[in-house]
Amino acid sequence: MSTSPADLVREFHRTFGLDARSTPTEVDPELAAHRGELLAEEAAEVAEVAVEGPLDRLAHELADVVYVAYGTALVHGIDLDQVIAEIHRANMSKLGPDGQVARRADGKVLKGEHYRAPDVSSVLRHQGWIPAAQGGASDPTA
Ligand SMILES: [Mg+2]
Secondary structure, X not given: OOOOHHHHHHHHHHHOOOOOOOOOOOOOHHHHHHHHHHHHHHHHHHHHHOOOOOHHHHHXXXXXXXXXXXXXXXXXXXXXXXXXXXXXXXXXXXXXXXXXXXXXXXXXXXXXXXXXXXXXXXXXXXXXXOOHHHOOOOOOOO
């Protein structure tokens, strides 16, 4: 059995008849708001235990955030693994060609001259997203 969050969450949504799309799509505002609220609830639960723990509770709430985030991506038809890969690519491009990390005096990692910002729009377009400005529309079946 796969342990990939995307696969697990897709199984959950299928089993319980929750929304799932395979192409990036703007969804009904009520559904979009509901997903945002679910994620905010889980993020608040992380904040509650972030400092004092206990550690098992923190692990649980972190997993809930990831699970709900993947679910929200699935509801919107976003392949989140590909988006995360793009964010990772951009973050890694902060490294200099010599493999050295450039830091400011206070320790903040600087974006070096080889830094290339994430292009999430491009990733979604490759997944089939048509932005509203180009004639994309909300999913009428949502
Ligand atoms: Mg929770």
